[in-house]
Amino acid sequence: MQISLDLPQRRILTVSDLTSLIKSDLEESFYDIWIEGEISNLRIPASGHSYLTLKDEASQIKAVLFKSSARNIKFELKDGIQIICHGRITVYDPRGEYQIVIDTVEPQGIGALQLAFEQLKEKLLKEGLFDAKRKRPIPLLPRKIGIITSPTGAAIMDMLNIINRRFANVHIIINPVPVQGEGAGIEIARAIKEMNEFEDIDVLIVGRGGGSLEDLWAFNEEVVARAIYNSRIPVVSAVGHEIDFTISDFVADLRAPTPSAAAELVVKNKQDIIDNLCHIFLRLKNGTKAIFDSKRAFLREQIRAIKDPAARVNEYIQRIDDLSIRLSGGIGRYLDGLKKQAEAAAGKLNALSPLATLSRGYSIAMKLPEMQIIKDAKEVQKGDEVNIKLHKGEIICVVSKNKPH
Secondary structure: OOOOOOOOOOOOOOHHHHHHHHHHHHHHHOOOEEEEEEEEEEEOOOOOOEEEEEEOOOOEEEEEEOHHHHOOOOOOOOOOOEEEEEEEEEEEOOOOEEEEEEEEEEEOOOOHHHHHHHHHHHHHHHHOOOOHHHOOOOOOOOOEEEEEEOOOOHHHHHHHHHHHHHOOOOEEEEEEOOOOOOOHHHHHHHHHHHHOOOOOOOEEEEEEOOOOOOOOHHHHOHHHHHHHHOOOOOEEEEEOOOOOOOHHHHHOOEEOOOHHHHHHHHOOOHHHHHHHHHHHHHHHHHHHHHHHHHHHHHHHHHHHHHHOHHHHHHHHHHHHHHHHHHHHHHHHHHHHHHHHHHHHHHHHHHHHOHHHHHOOOOOEEEEOOOOEEOOOHHHOOOOOEEEEEOOOOEEEEEOOOOOOO
16 A cells, blocks of 8 residues: 655745845835934945944944935044934845945934034144134235125125225125035135136135025035135135134134124225324324434534534533542542551551560560570570570570579
8 A cells, every 4th residue: 555645845945035035025114214323333445335334232233325325414424423314224135134225314412514514623623724823914905805705695795885985996806606505615615716816816705694504504615614725815704693603714814703894804994094194194203303303403513513613622621621630639539548548557567566566675585596486494505595686686695594484
């Protein structure tokens, strides 16, 4: 008897088949997701695509940000930054790994633009673009001013009105550019470069009126900062309101709080200059007059001496005689003082002199031939010769007898 066994048929999948099934399920289920995490293992090869890992305390997932999407990100991706990103899950077939393809990235806890601002500021600061030593002074009286701004905004009208009111003779060249929106930064940088091709522009004003951080963003772009830094012409940054600060403000040679303030800083008031010049002229006039008066008095004195030389000579002779008399009297008094000092010293020396003692009847006995002064009778013997010095003269004696005490 034959027994037939009907075994269930097995479905055997290849690795590629299984990967394809998983890929299909995952990509259909997770095609529109938001995810937050910390960036790590960031790599950006020559292709410009960004490869990274998103992680939290327990898990991690690989991610990729293609170059086409990265262009829209204002800030720089770095390891350790917490981000919120949007994308879709895909499976990378060659390795059988799933990953998230990112199309939008936002920094967590701080706006993307603010983070981009801080990152670029730190970068340019390290490169020395904000160094105060390289900043140039603004010309005192510029003859030709270049203005780079929007031709339709209120800022250009305010600046022109102020400049014309303060000093109407100034020559102004306007290079109109868009000051916000896509490509505005490139246009502003191009305008700065074009203005530097003019040889006679003395100063540039680059700016616009106020707005949000997004509106002012063109003046926070690196291309604008480097154009200002490389400008041969001194640059005044005049962006937004007084509370607004942009990267351009830090790089420029002078920061004006508003476009109107920039016009006032660059162009001095003509009447103030005239008043100041008049004041300087008056001081020069008075100073010159004082010098001439002094020289005139000196010349008059010299002329008087030339007209009557004898009187002049007699005056000098009288002065010489007066000095001679004063000198003679002084020398006499000085010599008298020295004489008195010498006499006093001689008196002291005479009082201490042995000769003064001899004059009072004393004598000095000295043993011959040594001429040794005898202080004790024991120092001589019978027959010794003794020299006795008196106040006047000497006596040579022979000892016949001594009487020591």
